[in-house]
């Protein structure tokens with residue numbers, strides 16, 4: 441059988457697709473995903489969408505202070521989580537990746553704990569919302585400065601190579617990140633060192649209000665891989681199977697010692713950039729509506745239905761199950777209680793120096 445690694449051509453003019461708009465299979469190879477894996481992909485996409493909707497309610501009810509909507513990114517994010525070895529490989533995500541974190545296995549209690557800054561957040565509420573991380577899952581804590589996680593991902597990949605751990609570092613970002621110096625430095629370093637890394641752009645065509653044509657003159661983000669001498673794959677990121685197989689191939693290629701790849705997953709964000717943005721000021725409603733017609737969830741539903749793996753009753757049960765998991769996770773996160781202010785002085789340095797001890801005493805007096 442042809443290995444995933446060599447199945448796809450890099451630098452195609454058109455995005456790689458494996459499903460038509462109604463979910464019809466377009467691949468020229470036999471699908472090697474079993475029924476459970478296919479159904480799991482669908483469930484994770486549905487859960488990502490429902491989590492996103494729940495986040496909107498959190499912001500509207502004032503329970504959190506910031507969200508970065510990810511509806512439209514589900515196929516790309518869920519595909520990545522399924523393509524890597526969960527808890528073994530490392531993931532360096534960006535702030536829009538809550539669907540990816542969930543599909544990777546981050547407990548809802550922790551995700552909501554992070555969004556609400558309660559004791560359920562393993563990072564003790566020290567990051568703004570949408571910045572989770574997990575030691576247990578090798579999930580590098582999201583960093584706000586765009587592309588600042590790319591050099592650390594390259595560094596981790598280089599250490600994996602030197603230590604022969606067999607792991608791969610997977611790093612995600614938006615197309616806005618590709619205009620940052622850190623992005624070039626990181627990928628270049630990984631490429632020179634032949635490190636096991638996969639760099640994935642969730643290209644949703646806008647960096648807040650800056651559209652693609654003002655971001656770069658490259659026809660595709662994948663084309664930028666030429667500069668590093670690595671393969672660049674352009675993929676329909678609203679096609680979960682294409683996203684899965686291409687990312688998996690790039691991960692296997694990295695694991696075999698053949699160095700990094702750049703994967704561009706073309707997606708669209710249906711919502712505003714964040715809860716602090718009004719997208720109606722820079723893009724027409726018709727454009728958003730046109731992209732929604734290509735929604736990754738009904739498209740994959742069409743695929744499953746054609747395989748006899750979907751029916752309305754199963755979907756209803758799934759939704760009910762996910763809804764109750766979301767409510768349970770949120771309840772546990774809230775019940776954990778708020779982070780005590782004095783925690784902010786813990787873990788800053790291995791030992792608390794005199795000035796932090798003094799500040800701690802002052803804070804206690806104040807409280």
Ligand SMILES: Cc1ncc(C[n+]2csc(CCOP(=O)(O)OP(=O)(O)O)c2C)c(N)n1
Pocket residue numbers: 536584585586613614615616617618644646647648713
């Ligand atoms: C170094 C840096 N500059 C600017 C910002 C402000 N900022 C936050 S998100 C964002 C847009 C990034 O867009 P993109 O990388 O395309 O990802 P998307 O949000 O579209 O998913 C900007 C400019 C930042 N966080 N860091």
